[in-house]
Amino acid sequence: MSDDVTFTYNGGKVAPGETQNIRYGISETYLGDPVRIPVTIINGERPGPTVFLSAAAHGDELNGIEVVREVAFEWDLSDLAGTLVCMPVLNVPGFLAQQRYLPIYDRDLNRSFPGQYDSTSAKRMAARIFDNFIAPCDFGLDFHTSTRGRTNMLHVRADMSDDGVARLAKAYGPNVIIDSTGSDGILRTEATKVGIPTITIEMGEAHRFQRELIDDALAGVESVFAEYGLRDTTVVRWPGWQTIIDDENEKTWIRADAGGIVDMHHNRGALVNEGDRICTITNPFKDDNVTIDAPFTGLLVGVLENPVVYPGNPLCHLVELEEPVRRVVEQRQSPRGDTRT
Missing domain, CATH: 2.40.50.100 (RNA polymerase II/Efflux pump adaptor protein, barrel-sandwich hybrid domain)
Structure with a gap:
């Protein structure tokens, strides 16, 4: 947690008590028009952790979009202690095409983090997202669904050998936690490597808003906020049973x-x-x-x-x-x- 409670990114800053909705440029189209991702930054009046919520790193995975939007725009965050960085659509080109990968050479944005400014288009996009909106955070929740044609029960993927990640995964309160470090280039993997504990929440199927899963995912976010003191609540949920699936x-x-x-x-x-x-x-x-x-x-x-x-x-x-x-x-x-x- 930084002593400076103002959130800064390349091109702006958000003071305590302020909320900003921005469209941040991460690339350009064939016509030279900007490719911009929507970002909502809510900086509470009280100090606390800085947390990112991200979704649609794969452009057709929609459930998480609604989770992030509801936290940003429907929750009463007047008591927020800390800062929320809400990114409902990371892969804007994929979202517009309603496909999993970036239409540019069919690259996977979620295998491109932390990015590189002189590399592929996907890694350049990833670098701008990572440096501006992931790196300033203390931990993060990244929402996904199964690929098209399949569906998942809500579960968490997390590197449970990392104490910060393990705390976050358990606080989210899923029935199932799959313990894995994750492949290189995945957002949760690369964020965790640089000291930002991050988990992936998997739920449902692509191309859908599934209300029961969205509500369940929101309950997990609320539980995390309670665990880390972001809101005036102490209700960390227990799902009735929980198992960690590891190499055993x-x-x-x-x-x-x-x-x-x-x-x-x-x-x-x-x-x-x-x-x-x-x-x-x-x-x-x-x-x-x-x-x-x-x-x-x-x-x-x-x-x-x-x-x-x-x-x-x-x-x-x-x-x-x-x-x-x-x-x-x-x-x-x-x-x-x-x-x-």
Whole structure:
């Protein structure tokens, strides 16, 4: 936390008690027009941590956009202690095209951080975002969804070997935390490397606003704000059960060995037992069925939504649960699961 409570970025500053909505230039189009990202900076009158909330690093991942907008514009932040940097759409070109990657050479903005000013267009954009709006922060929440055609239960991805990240991930209050350092270039990975603990929140599917997931994600933000004293509340949520999936847990993406039309028998978030049929792949005549069974007892963190596959396409993301957690989940779930989406 800086002794200077004024938030500064290249081109401006936001004093305590002030809110600014800006469109910040990070690149240019083929016509030389600016590519600008929307940023809302809310600087509370009281000192406290500086926090970023970001979404749509992949342009078609929309749920997080609404999470960030509601925090910025619908929450009563008159008691805010600290500063919020709200970036609902990081990948503006991808958002406008409604596609995952930057249309410029199909590059992934979320593999381009912390960026480089004399490199690719994606890394130049990433550098301007990172240096101006990530680097001044104390920690961050980065919102994502599954890629198109698949859906995730709400869960957190975090490097739990980092004490600051572990505190943040647990404070968010998800049922599932997947422990991983993350690949180079990912926003949470690169921010954490320079001392800004950051987690990724995964929820739902691309091209959708899913109200239940948005509300659940907002509850996590509220819990984080309570943990770090950003608002006058002390309610850090407990989701009823929580598990950290690390290298000790079995986990796998189950892939199709045959092409065809998929009948998925379980929802995201469902508990399946070893040997349970997860899905069936059929041909158009339904006379050549291939069944996919669970290789171990676990939780379906992600499942296929688009019901057609080639051989090798992912069908579901299955993670192992420890026995005490498995018993709790089993007691809470309906027959098809998905009690918390």
